[in-house]
Amino acid sequence: MLSAFISSLRTADLRRKILFTLGVVILYRAGATLPSPGVNYPNVQKCIEQVQGGDSAQIYSLINLFSGGALLQLSVFAVGVMPYITASIIVQLLTVVIPRFEQLRKEGQSGQAKMTQYTRYLAIALAILQATSIVALAANGGLLQGCTLDIIANQSIFSLVVIVLVMTAGAALVMWMGELVTERGIGNGMSMLIFAGIAARIPGEGKSILDSRGGVVFTTVLVAALIIVVGVVFVEQGQRRIPVQYAKRMVGRRMYGGTSTYLPLKVNQAGVIPVIFASSLIYIPHLITQLIRSGNSSPGNTWWDRFVGNNLTNPADPVYIAIYFGLIIFFTYFYVSITFNPDERADEMKKFFSCS
Numbered sequence: 397m398l399s400a401f402i403s404s405l406r407t408a409d410l411r412r413k414i415l416f417t418l419g420v421v422i423l424y425r426a427g428a429t430l431p432s433p434g435v436n437y438p439n440v441q442k443c444i445e446q447v448q449g450g451d452s453a454q455i456y457s458l459i460n461l462f463s464g465g466a467l468l469q470l471s472v473f474a475v476g477v478m479p480y481i482t483a484s485i486i487v488q489l490l491t492v493v494i495p496r497f498e499q500l501r502k503e504g505q506s507g508q509a510k511m512t513q514y515t516r517y518l519a520i521a522l523a524i525l526q527a528t529s530i531v532a533l534a535a536n537g538g539l540l541q542g543c544t545l546d547i548i549a550n551q552s553i554f555s556l557v558v559i560v561l562v563m564t565a566g567a568a569l570v571m572w573m574g575e576l577v578t579e580r581g582i583g584n585g586m587s588m589l590i591f592a593g594i595a596a597r598i599p600g601e602g603k604s605i606l607d608s609r610g611g612v613v614f615t616t617v618l619v620a621a622l623i624i625v626v627g628v629v630f631v632e633q634g635q636r637r638i639p640v641q642y643a644k645r646m647v648g649r650r651m652y653g654g655t656s657t658y659l660p661l662k663v664n665q666a667g668v669i670p671v672i673f674a675s676s677l678i679y680i681p682h683l684i685t686q687l688i689r690s691g692n693s694s695p696g697n698t699w700w701d702r703f704v705g706n707n708l709t710n711p712a713d714p715v716y717i718a719i720y721f722g723l724i725i726f727f728t729y730f731y732v733s734i735t736f737n738p739d740e741r742a743d744e745m746k747k748f749f750s751c752s
Contacts, residue, residue: 417581420573421592427473427569428466428593432562434548434555435470435534443543444468466593470534470547470559475523475567476593477574477586478676483519485673485731487511492734516571523567527560529683634663640745659741666731673731674723678716682708 405411431437466473491497497514500507533539534547535556548555570589577585606614637658685704707715 413580413582417577417583417588420577420581420585421588424473424570424573424589424592425596427566428471428476428596429469430472432470432472432474432559434550434559436545436547436549437469439545440469440540440547443540443545443547467530468540470530470539472562472566473570474530475526475563475570477570477589478672479522479526479567480515480519480571480574481586481672482522482676483515485669486518487515489731489734519571520564520568523564524560527563527567530563531556531559533683632662632664632667636661636663659745661736665736666728669731670724670727673727674720677723678708678720 405414431440466476487497491501497511500510503510530539531548535551537543540547548559574585574589577583577588579585581588602614602618605617637660640657640659681704685701707713708719710716711720
């Protein structure tokens with residue numbers, strides 16, 4: 397692996413792509429630690445330490461993980477890549493509902509460019525919505541429950557609007573950076589930024605486990621994490637190869653066809669999309685409840701408030717696990733049925749045979 401990395405650095409084109417990707421990742425991490433204007437950064441750090449492990453930290457743990465810890469810190473990149481990913485999923489799902497989108501998907505590069513433009517517009521709208529929700533929760537104490545310190549110093553309308561605009565601009569900048577990495581860097585840009593955010597939290601989480609549980613538990617977690625990574629890569633790279641045999645046919649004096657190939661079917665066709673979509677949906681009831689109750693941490697009197705407060709705020713709760721698992725299974729089947737259409741694959745194979 398080391399020799400392959402060194403040889404890639406010796407190639408000018410690969411070296412330029414690697415350095416460009418590293419530069420974008422560094423800028424992304426810098427923006428993830430830069431506080432938004434009007435946010436009391438010392439109080440935010442104190443509140444995070446106070447509520448560490450509480451319900452408010454648990455319910456936003458996955459979203460905060462995707463943003464590299466920027467969400468709870470109310471940084472410029474607090475919204476992160478989630479609006480763009482959610483918009484991409486929604487646009488792909490709408491291809492089944494809206495005939496115009498399905499037509500654009502079949503038009504090739506020009507249609508794909510139009511779909512990308514629609515995705516960007518929707519991502520900005522979702523970024524405004526998500527930034528508004530985060531700022532509203534931070535202002536009324538619902539983001540970091542249990543902390544009495546003022547996270548936002550000036551809670552005037554103008555100050556809150558400025559924070560929302562800054563976070564929205566940060567989400568647009570992250571979207572642009574991800575697209576730049578895809579075009580000029582290495583791999584998928586959004587996946588690289590998500591990985592950078594997750595990897596940035598690994599040392600802190602590892603130190604926390606080492607300090608609280610000891611070296612034996614820390615070593616066990618490292619071994620388990622390594623086994624999980626190997627298993628995920630193995631499943632992700634796995635595919636079922638369906639053999640395809642093209643019949644021979646005469647066109648004029650030339651013989652065409654007669655070739656053997658295979659149709660690769662990935663084992664994990666949906667990837668991480670169902671997990672992201674399920675995590676986005678499962679925290680919406682808690683978010684709406686907190687906005688309605690103005691950040692009150694105790695469950696309300698209605699059955700809905702009690703259900704959300706007792707079951708949808710703790711990832712270790714059996715009801716939470718069951719709902720989360722069900723959403724992942726549902727979106728896996730739903731997403732695969734949309735992205736992989738056997739009839740379309742058959743038409744593509746017929747067109748290939750007729751053109752060959």
